[in-house]
Amino acid sequence: MSPKSYGKPSWVSSSLLTESERLARAIGETDLHRIDGFSHIDPQGVGLIGQWQRVRAMMDLLARRSD
Structure with missing residues:
Protein backbone atom coordinates (compact mmCIF):
# COMPACT_ATOMS: atom_id res chain seq x y z
CA MET A 1 0.00 0.00 0.00
CA SER A 2 1.26 3.46 -0.87
CA PRO A 3 2.10 5.80 2.03
CA LYS A 4 -0.17 8.33 0.34
CA SER A 5 -3.15 6.02 0.63
CA TYR A 6 -5.22 6.22 3.73
CA GLY A 7 -5.78 2.51 3.61
CA LYS A 8 -9.54 2.11 3.31
CA PRO A 9 -11.39 1.39 0.07
CA SER A 10 -14.03 3.80 -1.17
CA TRP A 11 -16.85 1.45 -0.17
CA VAL A 12 -15.95 1.64 3.56
CA SER A 13 -18.56 3.56 5.52
CA SER A 14 -17.46 7.09 6.38
CA SER A 15 -18.42 6.39 10.01
CA LEU A 16 -15.45 3.98 10.17
CA LEU A 17 -12.94 6.58 8.95
CA THR A 18 -10.88 8.83 11.18
CA GLU A 19 -11.43 12.58 11.08
CA SER A 20 -8.24 12.96 9.01
CA GLU A 21 -9.40 10.32 6.53
CA ARG A 22 -12.82 11.99 6.15
CA LEU A 23 -11.12 15.35 5.56
CA ALA A 24 -8.75 13.85 2.96
CA ARG A 25 -11.69 12.22 1.19
CA ALA A 26 -13.68 15.50 1.22
CA ILE A 27 -10.75 17.50 -0.20
CA GLY A 28 -10.06 15.03 -2.97
CA GLU A 29 -6.54 15.11 -4.40
CA THR A 30 -4.41 15.11 -1.27
CA ASP A 31 -1.71 13.08 0.45
CA LEU A 32 -2.51 11.67 3.88
CA HIS A 33 0.38 10.11 5.76
CA ARG A 34 -0.28 7.92 8.78
CA ILE A 35 2.58 7.95 11.27
Missing part, protein backbone atom coordinates in the same frame (compact mmCIF):
# COMPACT_ATOMS: atom_id res chain seq x y z
CA ASP A 36 2.69 5.03 13.69
CA GLY A 37 2.78 6.17 17.31
CA PHE A 38 2.36 9.87 16.53
CA SER A 39 0.46 11.91 19.09
CA HIS A 40 -0.11 15.64 19.13
CA ILE A 41 0.43 15.43 22.89
CA ASP A 42 3.80 13.63 22.73
CA PRO A 43 5.29 13.85 19.22
CA GLN A 44 8.66 12.71 20.63
CA GLY A 45 7.17 9.29 21.47
CA VAL A 46 7.37 8.09 17.87
CA GLY A 47 9.34 4.89 17.35
CA LEU A 48 11.75 4.05 14.55
CA ILE A 49 9.03 3.16 12.02
CA GLY A 50 7.09 6.32 12.87
CA GLN A 51 10.23 8.41 12.48
CA TRP A 52 10.80 6.93 9.01
CA GLN A 53 7.16 7.60 8.09
CA ARG A 54 7.53 11.19 9.30
CA VAL A 55 10.67 11.70 7.17
CA ARG A 56 8.87 10.30 4.10
CA ALA A 57 5.93 12.64 4.70
CA MET A 58 8.28 15.63 4.92
CA MET A 59 10.12 14.53 1.76
CA ASP A 60 6.79 14.29 -0.10
CA LEU A 61 5.80 17.75 1.12
CA LEU A 62 9.10 19.27 -0.02
CA ALA A 63 8.84 17.53 -3.40
CA ARG A 64 5.31 18.80 -3.87
CA ARG A 65 6.33 22.35 -2.98
CA SER A 66 9.22 22.31 -5.48
CA ASP A 67 6.94 21.25 -8.38
Whole structure:
Protein backbone atom coordinates (compact mmCIF):
# COMPACT_ATOMS: atom_id res chain seq x y z
CA MET A 1 0.00 0.00 0.00
CA SER A 2 1.26 3.46 -0.87
CA PRO A 3 2.10 5.80 2.03
CA LYS A 4 -0.17 8.33 0.34
CA SER A 5 -3.15 6.02 0.63
CA TYR A 6 -5.22 6.22 3.73
CA GLY A 7 -5.78 2.51 3.61
CA LYS A 8 -9.54 2.11 3.31
CA PRO A 9 -11.39 1.39 0.07
CA SER A 10 -14.03 3.80 -1.17
CA TRP A 11 -16.85 1.45 -0.17
CA VAL A 12 -15.95 1.64 3.56
CA SER A 13 -18.56 3.56 5.52
CA SER A 14 -17.46 7.09 6.38
CA SER A 15 -18.42 6.39 10.01
CA LEU A 16 -15.45 3.98 10.17
CA LEU A 17 -12.94 6.58 8.95
CA THR A 18 -10.88 8.83 11.18
CA GLU A 19 -11.43 12.58 11.08
CA SER A 20 -8.24 12.96 9.01
CA GLU A 21 -9.40 10.32 6.53
CA ARG A 22 -12.82 11.99 6.15
CA LEU A 23 -11.12 15.35 5.56
CA ALA A 24 -8.75 13.85 2.96
CA ARG A 25 -11.69 12.22 1.19
CA ALA A 26 -13.68 15.50 1.22
CA ILE A 27 -10.75 17.50 -0.20
CA GLY A 28 -10.06 15.03 -2.97
CA GLU A 29 -6.54 15.11 -4.40
CA THR A 30 -4.41 15.11 -1.27
CA ASP A 31 -1.71 13.08 0.45
CA LEU A 32 -2.51 11.67 3.88
CA HIS A 33 0.38 10.11 5.76
CA ARG A 34 -0.28 7.92 8.78
CA ILE A 35 2.58 7.95 11.27
CA ASP A 36 2.69 5.03 13.69
CA GLY A 37 2.78 6.17 17.31
CA PHE A 38 2.36 9.87 16.53
CA SER A 39 0.46 11.91 19.09
CA HIS A 40 -0.11 15.64 19.13
CA ILE A 41 0.43 15.43 22.89
CA ASP A 42 3.80 13.63 22.73
CA PRO A 43 5.29 13.85 19.22
CA GLN A 44 8.66 12.71 20.63
CA GLY A 45 7.17 9.29 21.47
CA VAL A 46 7.37 8.09 17.87
CA GLY A 47 9.34 4.89 17.35
CA LEU A 48 11.75 4.05 14.55
CA ILE A 49 9.03 3.16 12.02
CA GLY A 50 7.09 6.32 12.87
CA GLN A 51 10.23 8.41 12.48
CA TRP A 52 10.80 6.93 9.01
CA GLN A 53 7.16 7.60 8.09
CA ARG A 54 7.53 11.19 9.30
CA VAL A 55 10.67 11.70 7.17
CA ARG A 56 8.87 10.30 4.10
CA ALA A 57 5.93 12.64 4.70
CA MET A 58 8.28 15.63 4.92
CA MET A 59 10.12 14.53 1.76
CA ASP A 60 6.79 14.29 -0.10
CA LEU A 61 5.80 17.75 1.12
CA LEU A 62 9.10 19.27 -0.02
CA ALA A 63 8.84 17.53 -3.40
CA ARG A 64 5.31 18.80 -3.87
CA ARG A 65 6.33 22.35 -2.98
CA SER A 66 9.22 22.31 -5.48
CA ASP A 67 6.94 21.25 -8.38
